[in-house]
Structure formats: structure tokens, C-alpha cells
Amino acid sequence: MTHFNAILLSSFGGPEGQDDVIPFLRNVTAGRGVPDDRLEEVAHHYRHFGGVSPINAQNRALKSALEAELAKRGIELPVYWGNRNWAPYFADTVAEAAANGHTRLLALVTSAYTSYSGVGQYREDFEKALAANDLSDRASIDRVREYFDHPGFVTPLIDGTRAAVQRLTDAGHEASAIRILFSTHSIPTAAAKASGPEFGDGGAYEAQHRAVAEVISRDAAPGIPWQLVYQSRSGDPRVPWLEPDINDVIADLHDEGGTTAVVVVPFGFVSDHMEVLWDLDNEAKASAEEAGFGFERVPTSGVHPAFVAGLVDLIEERLNDVPIEQRPHLTPLGPWPDHETVGSYLEVEAAAR
Numbered sequence: 001m002t003h004f005n006a007i008l009l010s011s012f013g014g015p016e017g018q019d020d021v022i023p024f025l026r027n028v029t030a031g032r033g034v035p036d037d038r039l040e041e042v043a044h045h046y047r048h049f050g051g052v053s054p055i056n057a058q059n060r061a062l063k064s065a066l067e068a069e070l071a072k073r074g075i076e077l078p079v080y081w082g083n084r085n086w087a088p089y090f091a092d093t094v095a096e097a098a099a100n101g102h103t104r105l106l107a108l109v110t111s112a113y114t115s116y117s118g119v120g121q122y123r124e125d126f127e128k129a130l131a132a133n134d135l136s137d138r139a140s141i142d143r144v145r146e147y148f149d150h151p152g153f154v155t156p157l158i159d160g161t162r163a164a165v166q167r168l169t170d171a172g173h174e175a176s177a178i179r180i181l182f183s184t185h186s187i188p189t190a191a192a193k194a195s196g197p198e199f200g201d202g203g204a205y206e207a208q209h210r211a212v213a214e215v216i217s218r219d220a221a222p223g224i225p226w227q228l229v230y231q232s233r234s235g236d237p238r239v240p241w242l243e244p245d246i247n248d249v250i251a252d253l254h255d256e257g258g259t260t261a262v263v264v265v266p267f268g269f270v271s272d273h274m275e276v277l278w279d280l281d282n283e284a285k286a287s288a289e290e291a292g293f294g295f296e297r298v299p300t301s302g303v304h305p306a307f308v309a310g311l312v313d314l315i316e317e318r319l320n321d322v323p324i325e326q327r328p329h330l331t332p333l334g335p336w337p338d339h340e341t342v343g344s345y346l347e348v349e350a351a352a353r
């Protein structure tokens, strides 16, 4: 029996006003060689929305929804919220939790797939947050497994894709002239491979996305052609990142002929944050308009009731130590295994306190 005593909703963080934009971007890119002109460009995306990323409001809404679902199931675990790149920062959240006696945290990370950004970097951030509070040997942070193929994450995407295809066919598009573009964040090809070289050059990252796209396509839009595409590349242009880029694909589809509309499924993300609002609803949509295509963008899982319930299922499977072979998963790659605990928690010491 695992005695977690609080949930740590763990996310990326985002600026909440114009003055936050540059400090936020410095936090995100600290020491990782993203060129200044790329930062300027990204700052402009945030500036366009008043310097406010939607991501914090989305996490506040998710926190409330999780609290309600936990209460409904009679699970008495408080939910704390912390971020990597903006307040509330992990170190402060962990300090607050510890002050309340909550030192065995189970993290829910707003990242569904395996990559350095979604896994390793969070792990490092958790280690630093414990160390900053001198809690490394008195508190622990576990995290729920990658949930890319958990029904709670995938169901809202299936429903959304089906509805988007329906809207396009209602508007007169032939099903065979619709192309579904499953879109996720590009990452350096080396980082992709490192996410699980046993899965090939694209690593676990690409394999997981491909497997989920297959499930969504089979269920929501059988027979309609689809492609895995990438968005939001940054970094040094000389470094190879995963391709093809969504905008290039839309232009190529136009040149090839035979396509009249695209459905964009932002299945690499868990909420409609800036990468979705800018890179898809603005840029990819403009590419589609230029090509003369109909355009539908499917909502991310967000605070869809199935997603919220699925996240609480993921918490419960850890509370109850459900054996891996009994854990829900929709692709042959899952259920993804759990990760090692960050920090440590001495039961004996706790009992003595």
C-alpha cells in the first residue's frame, strides 16, 4: 500500500501579463541555445494575447475539476499545483505542501508522452525543488505513468475528431477528400531517439504518437487518410528536428490535389495553450486558407469529464498498487511503466515525529 498524502499537479507555467513574457521565456530556454530571433518571435505570440498564456487558467480549472472528482470518489487528498517555468514554482509549492505535513506527493504531469521535456526535465525539476527546501531525504515525489494511451486522454480526442469530420462532411466535403493531421510538438531528432531507441529513430516519442493516431483514426474516422505532423519547432536551425512541419504538409497537399479540407488533432497537448492557439488556430489555419481548404481544429482533452475521470483513475491505480497488467491502455505500447521515486521518505523517521 502506497501512502501518498497529496497530489502535485505539475505543469509548464506561463506568463500572466506583458512584463512576465521575457522573464518567462528566459526560464523556458535557460542555457539551451534557442536563438534570440526565435525568442522575439515567440514573445510576439504572447504579446498578441496581452502577454497572458492561457495555460495557467487551464491548470486552475483542471485543479478544481480534479478536486471535485476526488471528493466525489471519497478520496481525501489535497491537490497542490506547481510549475516548471512560472509561479507557482515547484520549490514554493513543495515548501507549502511540506509545511502542511504533505511530504509524499504523487505528481500528475500535464504531458502525456515520453520525452525529455515531458519526463526527464520534470524529474530534474522535482529533484531541485526538494533540494531547495532541504527535503531530499524527507519527502518524495512519484508521478503517474505516461497516459498517452489511457482511455481518459484519448476518448475526448476520438469524440472531437468524429465531430470535426462530421462538420466537414455536413458542409459538403467528401470523406475521401478530407485529411486528418495528427499534430504534436517537434523535438530534436536526437531527443526523439533518446526517448526510447528500441522503438526506432523516432524513439518512444514518435512510436507513442503513431500508435495513438492509429487508435483515434480507426475509431473516429475509419478510411479517412491521416498523417502524423509536427509543429512549433524552435532551436538552432542547423539541428535536425522531427518533420514534416504541419504547414509544409498543408502546402504539399494543395500541390498534390485531391484534398479539400483538413482536420487538425492537437493530440500532443493536454490543453488549448499557446502552441495550440497560435501555431494551429492562427498559423496552420492561415496555411489551410491559403490552400483553399476547409479547416477544423479538434479541442484538446482539457477539462473534458472523461479526461478528469481518467486522471483520477491514474491516481487510484497508484493508491491501490494495481498490477501493471490490469492497467487500462488503448495501444500495444501500453500500459507505460511507472517511474522511480524522486527523493525519499523514511517511514521510521515519520513515525517518530
Ligand SMILES: CC1=C(CCC(=O)O)c2cc3nc(cc4[nH]c(cc5[nH]c(cc1n2)c(C)c5CCC(=O)O)c(CCC(=O)O)c4C)C(CCC(=O)O)=C3C
Pocket: 012, 013, 014, 015, 025, 028, 029, 032, 034, 038, 039, 042, 053, 054, 055, 110, 111, 112, 115, 117, 118, 185, 186, 187, 188, 232, 233, 234, 235, 268, 273, 274, 275
Ligand atoms: C515536447 C514538448 C512539449 C509537450 C510536453 C510538455 O508539456 O512538456 C512542450 C510543451 C510546451 N511548450 C511551451 C512553451 C515553450 N516551449 C519552448 C521550447 C521548446 N519546447 C520543446 C518541447 C516541448 N514543449 C522544446 C524541445 C523546446 C526547445 C527549447 C527547450 O528545450 O526548451 C519555448 C521557447 C520558445 C520556443 O522556442 O518556442 C516555449 C515558450 C508550453 C507553454 C505554452 C503556453 O504558454 O501556453 C508548453 C505546454
Ligand SMILES: [Fe+2]
Pocket: 185
Ligand atoms: Fe515547448
